[in-house]
Amino acid sequence: MFPKTRNAAVARTWDREGNGELLLWSRRRSQRREDCAAMTEIGGYLERVLSPADRERVENHVAECEACRHEMVELYQLLKAPLELAPHGLAGDIAAELVQCLNPASMARAAQGAKS
Amino acid sequence: MQSLYDFDIAPCLAGDSRAWSLFVGRFAGLVHTVALRVMRTRRKDLDRAQVRDVVRCVFLRLARKDARLLRGFDPERCSLATFLVVVARSTALDFLRYGFLNAEPLDDFDTAARCDSSGMIFEPGFPEGVLTERQHLVMLLLFAKEYEVATVAEILGITPQTVRSIKHEAVKRLRFHTRGLPAFN
Secondary structure: OOOOOHHHHHHHHHHOOHHHHHHHHHHHHOOOOOOOOOHHHHHHHHHOOOOHHHHHHHHHHHHHOHHHHHHHHHHHHHHHOOOOOOOOOHHHHHHHHHHHHOOHHHHHHHHHHHHO | OOOOOOOOOHHHHOOOHHHHHHHHHHHHHHHHHHHHHHHHHHOOOOOHHHHHHHHHHHHHHHHHHHHHHHHOOOOOOOOHHHHHHHHHHHHHHHHHHHOOOOOOOOHHHHOOOHHHOOOOOOOOOOOOOOOOHHHHHHHHHHHHOOOOHHHHHHHHOOOHHHHHHHHHHHHHHHHHHHOOOOOOO
């Protein structure tokens, strides 16, 4: 049997016409499930801000999904990490750049639209 | 009790540049901390300039297209700080995985990071030395990020036709490179 090396995977992928291309990422996709919780939901679970129903859904899913358990652990570590100061001047540089890409008139319209 | 991260984003969403400056000042440390930790745990030869670029991209991602991404923040789902941590982590992972400084305000940040939880960075399955840097990036954006052709065109500042053309050339190169290799089952 031919070993499942990366080259072999590529060979199979490109031997086929058209849809074969999608096989390239099959390994990656296999780790993601349709019912996986969003990262912000996992964060909300850790912060205890989710509704009881959402909390239970996330809890049940994480109990059986290893990928989401890993995500939850990393997110927990990030949320608990001691804050490090941003390099001097970074915030000012970014703020100056952001001003260039803001369009107050269009944003005010969007904000108004979201309210109504 | 008021938290360090309590912040009213309404003026930012309305395009108030002063509010954006305050927003960046308040959260730059948090975003920088997350980007640094995510990148440091996955890459030994970490370049601090790259961390700065990722932090910059996080804020651009939040502000671009009338702050579409920040507008999608839902306080009933998580706090603003957690929302920013998730966006920062996703942006850092995009950079590590694809060499792609992602300033696109798409909401895929909330799901796309799923597979790197082990701490390992997934290496794309393209053979080395076959694709040019540009072809490689286009293929990653199309097949790994699963962006539409129009989105890739916008990200790279080129026309959709050029994206299709780059993809076509990349596919040709890969097919040529892999011809004759046996398939596996």
